[in-house]
Amino acid sequence: xxxxxxxxxxxxxxxxxxxxxxxxxxxxxxxxxxxxxxxxxxxxxxxxxxxxxxxxxxxxxxxxxxxxxxxxxxxxxxxxxxxxxxxxxxxxxxxxxxxxxxxxxxxxxxxxxxxxxxxxxxxxxxxxxxxxxxx
Numbered sequence: 001x002x003x004x005x006x007x008x009x010x011x012x013x014x015x016x017x018x019x020x021x022x023x024x025x026x027x028x029x030x031x032x033x034x035x036x037x038x039x040x041x042x043x044x045x046x047x048x049x050x051x052x053x054x055x056x057x058x059x060x061x062x063x064x065x066x067x068x069x070x071x072x073x074x075x076x077x078x079x080x081x082x083x084x085x086x087x088x089x090x091x092x093x094x095x096x097x098x099x100x101x102x103x104x105x106x107x108x109x110x111x112x113x114x115x116x117x118x119x120x121x122x123x124x125x126x127x128x129x130x131x132x133x134x135x
Contacts, residue, residue, distance in 0.1 A: 006023060006029055006117070007052070007054070007078075008035070009053065010034075010055070012056070016034050023114070028118050033047075042074075045075050049075065053075075060082060061088030061091075061094070079100040081101075084103070085105065
């Protein structure tokens, strides 16, 4: 399997830079865009759709609740991994709109986070290509 390309959405530039550095260093993943807002992410996705979107759960929850975007309507085929210290308020509604959305707590170990990124993206890519189970 090739390198997994990730679009990163986080409004904290230091966290985003550190996380992107770790993802890039992992070797199986590469951050292809970093955005600090949903409109920035939408622009990045229009230019270059990634294999996976990793988003700050609180930022995405606030943005979608405020009606910004259309992320799930336009890019519903791209898996989304939400990361936060607590699940977002509108997690159930987000999951109903986007079945490829998962939540992972930021307080998990880095190894668990990176392995989840690789597993989630690889299984979603296999489903999108018509291979493997569809559950």
